[in-house]
Amino acid sequence: MSTGAHFVLRHRWWVIAFWLVVLLAGGTAAGQLQSRLSSDFSLPGQEGSETQAQLARSYGVSADLGYLPVLTAPAGRPIDRADVTAVANRLRTIPGVRVLDYGTTGDPGFLTEGGHSTFLLVYGPQPAGFADPLAPTVDRTVKAAARQQGLTAEVTGYNQLSAGSDAGDDGGLSVLGETLIGALGALLVLAFVFASFLALVPLLIAGVSILATFLVVLGLTTFTDVSFVVQFLIALVGLGIAIDYSLLVVSRWREERARGRSNDEAVITAVTTAGHAVLASGITVAISLVALVVVDVPLIRSMGFGGMVIPVISTLVVLTLLPALLSLVGPRVDRPRIRKEAHVSRAWSAWARGVVRHRWAAAAAATAGLALAIVPVFGLQIGQAGSDSLARSGVAHDTLAALGAGGVGSGVLTPMPLLVRSGADASTVAAAARRVPGIRMAVVAPPGRDGVREVVVVPTRETVDNTSVAVVSSVRNATKDLPGYVGVTGRGAIVLDYQRAVFDDFPYVLGLIALVTFVLLVRTFRSLLLPLKAVLLNLVSVAAVFGMITWFWQDGHGSNAVFGIAATGALTFWLPVLIFAFLFGLSMDYEVFILARMREEYDRTGSTAYAVEHGLGRTGRLVTSAALILFFAFAALASAPGTDIKVLATALGAGILLDATVVRALLVPAMVSLFGKYNWWLPAGIARLLRVEPSPLVPDAVLPAGYEADPHPPTQPTADREPLVPEGRP
Template identity: 30%
Template sequence: MTGEAGPVSGPGGRATRPERLVRLLSRWRFALLALTVLVTIGLGAVGMGVFGKLSGGGWTPADSDSARADSLLREHFRSGSPDLVLLVEAPGSVDEPQAAAAGRHLTERLRADARVQHLDSYWPQGDPALVSRDRRTALISLRLRGGEHATAAAAEDIRRETATGTAPLKASAAGRAVAKRDLEKQSQHDLVRAELIAAPLVLLILVWIFGNVLSALLALSVGGIAVVGTLALLHALTEFTQVSIFAVNLTTALGFGLAIDYGLFIITRHREELAAGRDVRQAVLVSVRTAGRTVFFSAVTVTLSMAALLVFPMYFLRSLAYAGMSVAALAGLTAVLVLPVCLLAAGHRVNGRRGPSPSSGEGTESADAERGFFFRTARIVMRRPFLTVILVAPALLCLAAPFQRVEFGLSDDRALPASSPVHRATDVLRNDFDTQATAMASIVLPGLTSPSSRSLSEYAREVSLTAHVVRVDTATGSYAGGDRQAPPTQSSARFSGASGGWLSVVTDAEPFSAEGGELVGALRAVPAPVPALVGGDAAALVDTRAAVGERLGPAVGIIVLVIFTLLFLFTGSVLIPVKALLLNLLSLTATFGAIVHVFQDGNLRWLVGDFLVTGTTDTLLPVLMFCITFGVSMDYEMFLLSRIMEEHRRTGDTTSAVAFGLERTGRLFTAAALVLAITMAAMATSGLTPLKLLGVGLTLAVVLDATLVRMLLVPAIMKMAGRANWWCPRPLRYVHARFGVSETEARATA
């Protein structure tokens, strides 16, 4: 029985590896605590440097046609999406003498700036594409020198410099460089706010659970060490690869959530063993053998589930994989190595008024369990298992139904809050400028030796015949409906260069729509004089969806293989891993459906906070949620299974084992789910739509998993399966005996 204060050594009285580890930790506990504090402080100093080195993109594969087209436009044609767009507003018309003079002066000042690589301005040529329909606002479009961080810093400086000293004109800024800087500022602001919301709430909940401030602080410290270590690792990674801005937010939310889960499980088991009469070192040893083993399997599962994101070529997902893998691994290591040292040093001071009472024997423990809420719930469910499944499963499927109408898109400036200056300025571009109100695509023809040749003219005519194409501009003129509408002008020279030529395609199709995707396919199908690269927002979405579709199968395969293998090694059962995978998939699709209903369709905005409804769901976020949720849900699965298995080995009765296991862990994983839900819900307070969506989605997934799945569906299905829960074919029994948890070890830990 779990609470018996018997010997804890291995067979023959030999010290087991956990016992040798605990002896070592006990002997050097104060030195190890001092070393841990010093290392954590050092890592914290390193980790703080990660801010300012993060990137705001990474949504599209770097080797895709659209990304290559954008790169060629920037490097060889000084064109493509500008880094900074200044919207210069005049009191009256931008053509009035005073306004025009100020505009020319501003243009020349910027043209002479060493940070500016290329500039297009309404002044002095008066390009109609660069003036609003009411002629009160003109554009100055700039491409800046340097990489992503250099252009973002330069754009921020230019925005600040042009905010004053341009009278009578008034300038505001849009463009991806200032959007990146605003994303970074908003992300840091949201991070601080989320921690200010979550930290005190989590601490209060932990104090309520433990009835002891020291135990609560120990659980929090596991999260703090894991987060600090991960930030230091991310800082190091920025020297070798791009790391997304959102990696830091995920690190704090997932790190504190997981680490506190692990701390809860180990501290609770330690307190149970103390209450059962073991001394401090024996209690730590049993906790490491039982709860520590569960935490180890859980941390490995989450780490490998997050590793599935590495199969995708987008650095947005890859950098979040680095963050998730690191924080899960560090949380697990801290929980099984550092936390036992803290418990050895704390002694009996971790007990509190809510600590479990010592059990006098099996009958007392059974009687206590039978009076518990979770025991009674399990018994009620298992009396009518078929009815439970019939009622709960269709409810989850109803939640999943909206996912059938999902429309995928990509995040842009509209991910920023509506109050953002960049968001407001970009809305003006969309609404007040004719050429900006339509979608733009680009076709790059690298290696085209004669940009003014007849072949280019014929190609432009063919492109202009494509559905949804309004106009095509290139070195040989402007085309529409298969005819040349205007001869080349002085500005047409920008469409050619030593590296080839390119075409600007004005369309009436929204980029993130079915028509936009069809247009990209049609443009790529038009025979070109040289291999063509189609770029633009619509092409970026098509390439991203193709990359996700191509790599989704391997990613899902990795997660399925990891979870099945680890759960099999943990339980020795074939059915239990299959059951876990199917139930996780059911709750996850329900979460996806709710996300579409809220964020794509715009329902319940009052409940989750204001955001801009674009009618699309970001292509990459469901993939990210899939990997995180599958990993995190294994926490509760393993917490519950560990106690069910202990009871089943003692009694051989699956029904009573499930009821006792749920009673022993129900309060624990409910509290853990509440803590994790709070950290994720705090992330949902973000002003950035992707973080808000991720926070709401993960919160809902955790709540569904801890209630409908873990409390209702798991007992019902295990009751229906009966003895089949523990079935294992003969060849796999050898595998489990060789690599899994042996029966001898299981009995030693019970």
């Protein structure tokens, strides 16, 4: 680190010029990136996804039901088949629309009890974004056609219910608007931390990091699909990470300046110490996102590639551009010097002393809080929100309720397209599917462009999460051995595919990530116990966050009050793995920041109590401020369109606050204090293997009251020094 810092200072103008060019190129890339991003949720190699692709080739429509119009006859008479056919034919004039109905098929399953109403299954192409541009046309056409036949018509459907539950689905702030809101919140925190114009420097670093990341991701789109979600992550996660890393380095630079070092000496020391923690943290975040890359799902893998770029670029900018700027203009912009860095924070030092004094009580309280937060996670459902968790009022809700009153279950929202090869007997397949318990009807559709036939299987209950998709497996098992069977698709089939593709192997991926992170942290902390504790606490912290969002979103105890969105009933299948990957890495940031400083203080003094007090005294305010900055970024992300992104933002924001308060400010110092001298032990054999200095097990030092460590310690602590005052000696 010291060599790199000297290199940057010797070539500071070249470094600044390089990043200036990247900044300009990144600004251009940001404008081009959105059109290159993908909204593909396919799962190549999985039956549901492959069948969906075949359906699109044969019929030109999505496997998900787009619209569910309901036609109702005047009171006192049943629905007329010819009237239904006339309305359906009008809908068929809309390009890209495909209709299955009672008039064409004559299947009584389309009718409510008494035959007073009927529903139509209307499919359209997959929308490219959040809003469906075809929805208003379908709505106007079906209502106009129904009036001509003397019928009334309303349109419901899963997408219509979702739109009714989230008014933000068609709008929301742009990526730029959200970034500006996050940046404003960050500026307020930085102004409090630095109380000088130095607060603008981390924002400048964040701006360069974000645009540089956009540039790299634009290059990635030429080789692989990148999800549209990545643009939000780059802007807001990138903003928080770059500022957090800058905050740590700049604060250490100020601290060294306050101790009397020259400006360049302070820069080099800051990069050597705080910069080392930043490097370890950036690598840890990037490693955690490997969990996304190795999952064989294009959507999740693209998020992993895009996400990995964020900490890597932020770390690179912070360790190169930031030292160059501090060397050139740092002292000039550090005005007025209202806040000093010469001494540790009295408030955080007092807090640390209190935690050390009452470490058993502190550990017990933190553990109880985490356990309470974890409890709801045992009811976590994976899939998509159920209809009863979407709109509670409005036309779509009332129309579905009317169908229910007529004996038509919510399964009409999630029909299962089942494809049969050309020449095979589709009616035999339909009959087999119809005999499966929980199936309302199975209708053979007209042939597609290549002769493939579709059998539309409608379940009694909707199939949206892991508690309701068993009927999809039953239909597959009942039909897969029949001649001509191609596959089953639809919402329920895709949920099953994601469960197999993502969650079956994810525990092994999680174990691998935890192991690699543990090894990296052993090198960083020169300890066996501290990395083990860090990894285990991170897993516990992430579990607590999943419990919180289960309670908040799935069960609806906070979503309606805060966002006006009803309980989701389940977490969308791609969200848990994304939340885990980002939270595991981001939470580890604060662990690295705090424990790296504690390790440094212990190497100076040999006292665990001193290391906890002064380590937390130096980093407590920084970690809290960094957490607030990331929280503001995620609060801005929560204004993005789409409930799924709101859930992601809520999970990351809550996780960061939980981790920075209960875990890092309470449980970590309590546990370090409890473990005492065993925190710092690294046997010589393992140290040689990892090419770091060993850390022998020695008694804790007992320091005299009022002792202050050497304010100018060597930048590379020695591992073989004896404690200043061994335990048991006066």
